[in-house]
Amino acid sequence: xxxxxxxxxxxxxxxxxxxxxxxxxxxxxxxxxxxxxxxxxxxxxxxxxxxxxxxxxxxxxxxxxxxxxxxxxxxxxxxxxxxxxxxxxxxxxxxxxxxxxxxxxxxxxxxxx
Amino acid sequence: xxxxxxxxxxxxxxxxxxxxxxxxxxxxxxxxxxxxxxxxxxxxxxxxxxxxxxxxxxxxxxxxxxxxxxxxxxxxxxxxxxxxxxxxxxxxxxxxxxxxxxxxxxxxxxxxxx
Numbered sequence: 001x002x003x004x005x006x007x008x009x010x011x012x013x014x015x016x017x018x019x020x021x022x023x024x025x026x027x028x029x030x031x032x033x034x035x036x037x038x039x040x041x042x043x044x045x046x047x048x049x050x051x052x053x054x055x056x057x058x059x060x061x062x063x064x065x066x067x068x069x070x071x072x073x074x075x076x077x078x079x080x081x082x083x084x085x086x087x088x089x090x091x092x093x094x095x096x097x098x099x100x101x102x103x104x105x106x107x108x109x110x111x112x113x
Numbered sequence: 114x115x116x117x118x119x120x121x122x123x124x125x126x127x128x129x130x131x132x133x134x135x136x137x138x139x140x141x142x143x144x145x146x147x148x149x150x151x152x153x154x155x156x157x158x159x160x161x162x163x164x165x166x167x168x169x170x171x172x173x174x175x176x177x178x179x180x181x182x183x184x185x186x187x188x189x190x191x192x193x194x195x196x197x198x199x200x201x202x203x204x205x206x207x208x209x210x211x212x213x214x215x216x217x218x219x220x221x222x223x224x225x226x227x
Contacts, residue, residue, distance in 0.1 A: 035215060037218075043221055044220055045204060045218035045221075046218075047217065050213075050215050091155055091156070097212050097213075098144065098212050098213070098214065099161065099169065100146060100158040100172070101148075101158065101206075102158065103148075103155040103156045103157070104155060105155045
């Protein structure tokens with residue numbers, strides 16, 4: 001069974017600085033997909049970024065980028081130029097094919113003014 | 114609104130009553146997933162449905178919980194004889210079902226049991 005681990009329950013960053021959130025996972029699959037979702041205080045679940053395991057290139061979406069290390073089963077999220085609106089719970093998630101998402105326990109990120 | 118629609122946003126039930134949660138997928142999506150989020154926890158998968166079919170219900174409690182996605186109308190998550198421990202946020206997500214495509218989430222239904 002697949003598992004997803006987020007070892008940082010809480011993190012804090014100053015506005016305009018860069019922060020990296022960690023995520024590791026365990027799977028015996030070779031073909032899978034990884035995601036980061038954010039959940040702001042409004043409780044919505046918002047897709048941040050997606051990575052395909054068979055692609056070497058790290059995904060980027062504006063200020064958000066990932067460091068995907070397949071051999072190490074690591075999938076960290078880097079947020080550059082942090083903004084107050086980035087304050088949220090961030091969840092790392094694993095998906096095989098078109099199946100269910102398996103979520104980590106989340107990292108609560110606070111962006112300080 | 115072309116997004117995933119869930120209703121109601123908030124639902125209050127007394128112990129022993131039934132709760133029905135509804136989810137209309139995003140336009141063009143025929144695959145629906147239900148997740149439960151207990152207070153201060155991450156989301157846990159419950160069930161995956163396609164129109165008129167349950168694909169994976171491995172996360173669904175064996176008793177009191179059921180889900181359907183009929184040919185016409187929204188997907189329904191039904192909880193019978195609710196207990197305090199059912200208090201949680203229930204999220205629905207939808208996708209095209211194509212491999213690797215992200216799931217898009219509704220705003221959730223917050224269920225409170227008195």
